Amino acid sequence: MRLVAATHNAGKAREIHALLDGHYTVVTATEVNLPEPAETETTFVGNAMLKARHAAAFCGEVCLADDSGLSVTALDGAPGIFSARWGGPQRDFNVAMDKIETRLEELGAHDRTAWFTSALAVAWPDGPCVVVEGRVDGVVTFPRRGDRGFGYDPIFIPDGHTLTFGEMKPALKDSLSHRTRAFEMLKAALID
Template structure:
């Protein structure tokens, strides 16, 4: 089984990606570990102006310090009425990184007077795989929909409780994990990345063992 680092401290993301990889590759193929499972290193600031730039920054650092194939993603919410924001600032839109509730409430307040027909939005995800040999792969995924006026559902995380995807009658937070994987931006990106992993890792992993 090949150990692969997911460059995040978000336990929900770790579980989500392991579930997606198992579905594509089989449960005996990849052992996914997070930043809490490797020796600590100084994490690089997310200074990129696009999701792809940030994903690659984080994945390169993981390879540099952990010497493991590293997956990193950057994702967020692009709101039509906010000209595509919060975008790469989604996780810290309220000024406090990772405060999901505050971020959600700020977005709702900012578009409070926007009529329903103009509350379009999309979840966007870029996922990168960087290998110890230096090769890099980048894929993306997108889920379009609209924003509700109040949260619904207890599942998911981030902006899931206010996001109603196209052709859905439930928010992402009301979907089961498997249902969300099938339609979400991250699910689409990571399924695409899993296909890359299936081809890339056997050839690249023979010469290293990690540390």
């Protein structure tokens, strides 16, 4: 079955392929010329549903969207749903990671706990939309470490590990990530 991965983020698309290839024919947003909607909702779940429904209405196919981000406890959950926007128009995540470090220093905050969230929504054209949310807890660390992965991976160490997501082999990140946890929930929700 064809499934349109409604994301313009190459890092996410790579992980979605790794998780779904062999089960679905994954088609990327660029292959169907999918425009990017404004993310106007106030939660990960809301934005994932918005993106999945927008994509399904646009291309008339079953679409999967991911809304995700990094939340830092001492920053009251920021950048959270604004994770992409903290990278600025150029989506420069070195700038965004520096901003997190600077804000923590300015606050004199010692609490480094943080978590990644991934909300995954599957929408059928003119049909239902199923949504789930996965999370992985850990800490942020500075300076940045590792050049694997994408986005905020170089500053996030998941609980029980010493490597950042940016230092881990993709298979290790995929075995424990927020996105994988959301996929497991999605599979359960779609089978039930």
